[in-house]
Amino acid sequence: MCGFTGWIDWTDDLTKHAATLERMTETLSNRGPDASGTWISPNCALGHRRLSVIDPANGAQPMVRVSGDDTFVIVYNGELYNAPELKRELEGRGRSFTTTCDTEVLLVAYMEWGPSCVEKFNGIFAFAIWDTLEQKLFLARDRLGVKPLFIAKQLGRFIFGSEPKSLLAHPSVKPEVGPEGLAEIFILGPARTPGHGVYRDISELLPGQCATVTRSGVSITHYWRLESRPHTEDVEATAHTVGELLKDTVERQLVSDVPLCTLLSGGLDSSALTTLAVRYYEQTGQGAVHTFSVDYVDNDKHFKAHDFQPNADAPWIDRMNTYLGTVHHPVHFDTPELVKALREAMLARDLPGMADVDASLLLFCREIKKEATVAISGEAADEIFGGYPWFHREESLNSNTFPWSLASGMRADLLSQDVAAWIRPLEYIADRYSEAIGEVPRLKGEDETAARMRVMSYLNITRFMPTLLDRKDRMSMAVGLEVRVPYCDHRLVDYVFNIPWEIKTAGDREKGILRRSLEGVLPHDVLYRKKSPYPKTHNPNYLDAVRTQVLDLIHEGTSPLLPLINVKRIREIAESESASTNLPWFGQLMSGPQLFAYLLQTDMWLREYKVSVR
Template sequence: MCGIAGLIGVVGVSNGQEPVKRMMDAMKHRGPDGEGIYISKNNDCVLGHTRLAIIDLSPAAAQPMTNEDSSLQLVFNGEIYNFKELRTELESFGHRFRSNSDSEVIIHAYEQWGEKCAERLRGMFAFAVWHENQKRLFLARDRLGVKPLYYYQKDGLFIFASEVRALLASGLIPRKVNPDGVVGFLNFGACPETLTLIDGIRLLEPAHYLIVERGKILLKESYWHFPQQGTKDVSPNEAVAQVRELLQESVKLRLISDVPLGVFLSGGIDSSAIACVAAATGQRLKTISIVFEEKRFDESRYSSAVAKRINSEHIEILLTAGDFRQRWRNSLDSMDLPTADGINTWFVSKAAKDAGLTVVLMGLGGDEVFLGYDSFREVQKQIQIIKMLSLLRPFIRFLARLHPKDKAPVPFLRGNLSARYYLAQRGCIVDRTLKTIINHDFLKETEFNPLEYLSSLIADKPCSSLIDAHQVFELQVYMRNQLLRDADSMGMSHSLEIREPLIDHHLVEYVLSLPIDTRIGNRQKYLLVDAVGSIPRECVERPKMGFTFPFEIWFRKHLLFDVKEMFFSASKEIFSEKGLTHLWRKFEAGKTHWSRVWAVCVLTYYLERYFGRKPVG
């Protein structure tokens, strides 16, 4: 796990090394163990790398890394879990290796297979390969979007980095707010791909590669797609057996490390599954849990049961409202993009680093892959109600003509029903609330439409059921835009690598290919529970509870003054003061969820940090 940066086609820049060095300095937290820089002969390519040493700690694994004749240069962030298998294959083709790192496999894979090299990699990755002779840059990102890769391209200049803040540190990008990014963030509590809050900075889509020459993008292609759902016809018992095999393989691969490794353990099914499978390999683990004074949010009973079952070195960290108040601004400083849901990952990552760990495994993705959210079981029932309402559309339109000021039911019944249901379930600030709190002039500058965005995600996917569509949304919106992004930025702020065995692409491909009845079953995440077979019973039968903090209590009591102050310091160029006051009063009265107020606070903090008090729209 590292930080990468680069600059191609240095037009109007006298010394490309200086902006790349500034980008590297902005990512020291991603790579405290070393750094390196490459400058091409004609100064038309500069690559930078900050290193967090995980596999092969020797200088031989330092980057930028070159091939045998120095015609290729590599910078890479992530882990390639099948690197030993690939190395053996590449050596049979005559490639010579200088290190024992997984990084070196990529550069020889590119030599051997060219643009198809990413298809051979199993892991989490974002990398760039510069071909000096061809003056061409090749960039690629992993299938599920675990590792980020941002870029900016204009007037013959192409810049890329692992983080938005690094791109801004280059000093070559105007700091101008992207209105679509602002609205997209408020809609979902995270910026939808490929948007950011900075005009011109984009996120390379997962499972894509990019080719750049002379500072211009020549080609962007996808090399992998989510499989069509429900294509396999297997029995539940066969499915459980195959999931068991794939899960054990996924966890075993992610235990490869030359530095201390542990597991985030909440006591839920997902983290318990990872801990149990990891412990079954014979490795003695450290497990990390956050506990609270507020009993409704405290899961220590369940995490302790798992830790006892697997005989781990279990570390519990008590987090009080006072502790949170002391450090919450530190966690906000670690946001690379604003997030309404990532602070919990920052605190548990800090606990892991304080415990001496450099790598942790977590259960991220279990609810999305194994249909664990309650919404999956509710979706068909709710959609049937919406379909019945749609039959009333002519009558509702007639009423709308009689009452032109109240047209809310009409747009609700238009368009993709699965997208509308998902937005109702996952949306943060949408529809009327959004229009109330955003200034009309700012809103006119935006083109982002959350329903069009959601509908585009399933436009080329033959979803055979409404649950299929809902699963695609959870995988590509909530998991990718929020959970994975938070895990990367909040973990790396502590120089901590987070690995997610439940979203190994082999496992995801298999589970998604199963019939919907086999995927969902009659028990919560039965495929995962039965595949593991050793999760304590009380952890399986407990009420479902996400890993969340007592924000509802803290924001209304211990942190009320802090939250209110930040909320009302929001930019008046973007927000309507009248609308904010109305939303705050609803929050005080308990008539709106705390996350809506928090989303405004997070966005305000981010804009003030990177743009000052009055960001330019």
């Protein structure tokens, strides 16, 4: 994994701006701690930071290939899991290679097939390729949006990068936020609208999109979308297909020239991936699999079960490690570390995010990085297979809004009157929901229940899942750790999206078809354990710390946050007994303590990025 940036300018000689390119590239040093490189020509500038995973000695970027009178230059972030097959196919078509890295495979694939090459890729990726002869830039992002790619379109200029910070390092991109950006921050929160960069001049290439930049303009198209098709297999055949797809996906993603591990919570999703990894390592003689888990000091003393976290992970992690014989590394954090890391997590996102969940994930990834460079993680299984409680609640299914946004009225009450009048928060979220519903690929002949569940699946895959993928990419890459997410294999997602709900919930259980596919792979008690998400701290010391800091901000009266929020209401919440409870102030994404942490991150963001709100 890596980070890249650059820009196209048809009105200036970019060779005079090498220092700007160096600054933009350096902002991504955490994503690529192993090497740095730039390439510059009169109209195109490319910068890259590298995290070496495959062929560390020969995969330097920007990578240049010459073909006749033409020269192609690539900057790339990601992994191609079908690189060996593509390489053999390209060699059969007369192409040659000088490295064993997938960067060269991707570049040569573009030279051979042009923009249609993306349809052949299985992987997670974002990349940009400059064709010097045709004076054309081609960019693409993977189908599910695992890897980020931000863009800024200006008159005669096109700027891009793996993170907003690289674009903001260009003198023409300002940290300005308008009403839509504020609505994204305060109403949608971390679950921002895909494609929306929050900053006024920054947007994001959507998952499954590619772009072509020439002197005549910018053309953006979809090369992949979710499609609805009839499902013809019965339960047993479906379970078999799911199992085979998952096995193939995991084995492809275990390829690495550097140390690799899995993240293990003891839940269904991570236990399945770890078990498949252990089996593959045994078959290929690669030794023991290393696993990592995260928890918080004294969490066992303060844990209280609820629908989204019905039980603690620790006993189940021990169960799986004993069952598999992995080399396990438990990681624990205390409240002071978590509070301190809020700022670093905000810097990793370039925005306020998921508060302590972001902060703890960043700290967790930093510990993992001491032992491994690549990790396998279980993100996206709940969105794809229908695991969340809101898939199974009538009030969520019939709410006419995003199921994670049921508390949007509460969120609107936290805004100042002026800001609320300016951004019209409830109208904004209604518009975003209407847009999402309008995209759903309907299937002719589906009954009302099936159609409703297809909508819920689509919303989760295209609107909620990007939140978790963005979190995992930014927190892991902030410390130079590559995280791979097998459940996001596009073949698996495409197949499962079209499984009828009664088969998805086989055995009358959430994610029933995934459980059925893993029978004989996992112990029965783990296989049918209730879902438990990424753990949060339950220590009241964390609430005390973040609540006190918010009250201090209010008391000091100088924070740029204060004109944007309903100070009286925030103070009332902070001083009330209910502040210590698990109230959904930001829907299912944030509890009371997380609200205060989110406000602190927003204050830090406004100050450190010198954000102009207008």
